[in-house]
């Protein structure tokens with residue numbers, strides 16, 4: 001059931017929040033061992049008794065009691081969702097799928113979690129991910145890979161692979177993920193579900209374990225565009241704890257969508273898998289019935305990946321400094337301070353995260369700062385400028401999300417560059433800060449800042465025949 005379908009059933013008393021939560025928990029109990037989508041379930045019924053503060057079934061019961069007492073249910077009451085393991089829920093572990101945070105219990109709710117609690121959402125559990133959200137396959141988790149429910153020999157994508165797999169496999173009605181360079185959209189495309197990377201600043205990052213703070217955004221992973229819209233409208237908005245978040249009045253500017261741009265650079269023969277191209281062609285044919293289609297140029301696309309892999313490691317090297325076993329993270333005592341740092345970090349932090357700390361520290365070092373970091377920042381402006389120019393010509397952009405279909409588990413683990421390339425079509429939107437929506441078909445829509453409404457309008461047009 002989608003969120004909308006469930007709500008119809010809930011209002012007509014065809015189901016209850018508790019009954020629905022139980023059916024998900026039972027399915028998780030049966031199937032999660034194989035998929036490894038969840039790292040922990042917030043109810044003993046799901047198989048892993050959490051010992052945490054949060055209890056999904058208790059929350060569901062409270063919702064049912066409110067409905068029984070005659071209250072009109074809000075749009076998300078009783079909706080059972082999965083939460084990526086880097087978003088804090090008070091009293092629960094949030095490990096970012098890292099060993100170093102394996103026992104870290106969140107002392108407060110992330111802003112989005114507080115909002116969803118208020119909206120009556122039920123949290124089923126926390127989902128697997130690439131360690132600290134660095135990766136494209138969920139194989140960088142310290143707790144084993146997640147499998148793609150559509151084909152369990154394949155990866156679900158990443159880094160929000162557990163969330164996407166939970167939604168695609170029917171182990172959650174919807175989920176939250178985070179997207180720094182594609183981590184919501186790429187797994188959504190690999191698992192055949194919907195994923196939204198909101199405009200930078202649309203959703204508060206307070207309570208999200210930071211990866212690259214100038215790019216990170218929390219967003220929904222859902223079965224339909226309508227469901228993504230409902231969740232987004234609930235979590236968006238100003239939070240005084242995140243100075244980059246914006247007031248709601250910047251949203252909902254009315255705009256008539258007439259033209260859709262197809263960026264030439266995203267459809268190059270060498271780069272794009274023919275099956276994905278033919279899926280996209282179908283979408284374009286459909287759009288032609290209602291919109292004008294224009295070819296456009298985003299000329300700096302070819303530099304986006306290189307630029308991202310300077311800026312991200314730079315920010316990562318800074319954000320990861322707090323996980324030293326003293327301020328945060330599991331402490332491994334080793335006699336003196338430096339050895340304790342080394343042991344705690346050496347044992348607690350995985351290889352990909354280490355690679356980025358090293359690259360970022362290098363790129364920020366005195367002799368190389370100008371050559372790498374400053375230059376990458378200038379390239380980032382050029383990528384953003386490309387979108388600005390494009391949106392002077394067209395109202396929306398259509399692009400692929402991924403260059404290839406899901407790859408086999410293990411196929412790219414020894415080739416970081418091949419892994420990085422799977423985000424080639426998602427990274428530019430993060431660098432520019434613009435919102436982007438991936439549909440179950442793998443099509444990606446990109447809109448100007450704070451114009452998520454355009455994504456939903458055209459997304460629904462594509463989704464409905």
Ligand code: GLN
Nearest residue numbers: 133135179180181182183
């Ligand atoms: N796969 C990309 C990376 O490894 C994106 C990750 C993300 O969006 N969190 O950086």
